[in-house]
Amino acid sequence: MEQVCIVFNFNGVLVNTRSLAVQLFNQIAATKGFQSIQPDQVEELSRLSIRDRCKLLGVPWYQMPIVGMLIKAGYQDAFPTMKAVNGISKLLHDLKARNIKIGFITSNSQHATREFLQNNQMDFFDYEYFSSNPFTKFRDLDQFCKKFNLKKEDLIYVGDELRDIRAANRSRIKSIGVTWGYDSSPLLQQGKPTFIAAKPDDILSFIEGE
Template sequence: MQTYKHIIFDFDGTIANSVPIFLKIYNELATEKNFKLISEETIPQIRHLSYLKRAEYLGIPLYQIPFIIPVLYKKYKQNIHSLQAYEGIFDFLATLHQQGFTLDIVSSNSKDNIIQFLENQNFPYFTNIYCSENFMGKDKVLKKLLKTTGYPLKTCLYVGDENRDIEACMKINMDCGWVNWGYEDELQPQLQYYPKGHFKTVQDLLAFIKKDS
């Protein structure tokens, strides 16, 4: 039986419901830069595109991306007071902590934003927070976490909500659980058999982790 000890979480779309903030700050920037505006109805059209294809769809020149990302992080931080967690997620995380699991975060958001959100929520139980901040290298950040902490690979479960989360886990052979309450509600065909589980509620995810640990 698989024994998980270390549960590693994505942040946006897994812990925090950042869709409203993302739409607000992106559209502010898009208005300034004359990029294409998006709405909640637009998200299903672009959620399965690669980041390069998304940039093309939105009319964002590739050379501007390295300059745009820090601006988005800054705008995100300015709005973080309105960021909400998904219902029940902190009770779920507290239960895992109480039962002895190590909790970590690997995200493409900035570490400062995540720390500020967790302080606002008065939740101090994440041991490590690692951030890629480039949208392309989450597998490398997961490897860095493993190297730094010494966690055995087979004791780790990564929990995310996007196809690219699964792709990152596949690259390093890490077990992955996929939740569909975030940015993507379906998997690309080539990925649908990789996750150890597809979870619609935190209760489903908790039952899986406890069963396999």
């Protein structure tokens, strides 16, 4: 790698949105007749594919994108007051100190994203990519590289979901799956990521090993 660039998926990696997602889903479920998520189901759901989660909760597969967009919309009001994942800010500073470029890909609004970054003293990314659709990760990775004229072999994509890892594999980009987001470690392993990180510091250790 000539110039390493670490690209972060935003929700679930930089900010832990899982509990908020559960809260928002239960609000949607109450109006649409889905099964609500009980506290003791959260870990079980983290081990299931998105399709199996839909089956368990009685969400028709064709409605999943709509539910996802409604949850994403609910994030925007909450973002400014949310805290970054513990240890993430330090990781970003450590990466910058080592002259490693950092970027993110998100479908959040620019306004909400900017407020979150400023409030958490993390507004110093080299590359920012705002997607219009949370379900186009493979396309977003390709567009990210084109927009910033970056080589795929110099990128490492950090995600918290199996679909992140699969998108990186499809784009032939190295990937790091993190276990503090949505999907469990066994589920992430199904996608065969380059590395699994249990805490932010693990990412730095992996990069230095590379």
